[in-house]
Amino acid sequence: MxxxxxxxxxxxxxxxxxxxxxxxxxxxxxxxxEFVIQRYxxxxxxxxxxxxxxxxxxxxxxxxxxxxxxNAPKEEVKDDPEFAKWLKDALK
Numbered sequence: 001m002x003x004x005x006x007x008x009x010x011x012x013x014x015x016x017x018x019x020x021x022x023x024x025x026x027x028x029x030x031x032x033x034e035f036v037i038q039r040y041x042x043x044x045x046x047x048x049x050x051x052x053x054x055x056x057x058x059x060x061x062x063x064x065x066x067x068x069x070x071n072a073p074k075e076e077v078k079d080d081p082e083f084a085k086w087l088k089d090a091l092k
Contacts, residue, residue, distance in 0.1 A: 001052035004038045033059045
């Protein structure tokens with residue numbers, strides 16, 4: 001599996017932080033999931049490219065199911081200052 005460079009991590013972090021949550025596309029949600037994996041997977045974790053791709057497919061399927069859920073709220077997401085602070089601290 002290819003690990004992202006610190007530059008790539010920073011680019012993705014800045015991109016995601018710069019978008020209002022209500023404007024995220026499906027691809028943005030996929031990118032956020034991959035960011036979390038790339039950022040927090042231990043450096044000594046050894047996964048093959050096939051294992052990594054299978055994990056990403058599973059995550060994308062879960063994201064798709066949740067985005068496509070009929071009961072999911074369709075209105076614009078309101079800013080949540082407490083969550084925004086938590087996310088900012090978690091992404092440091």
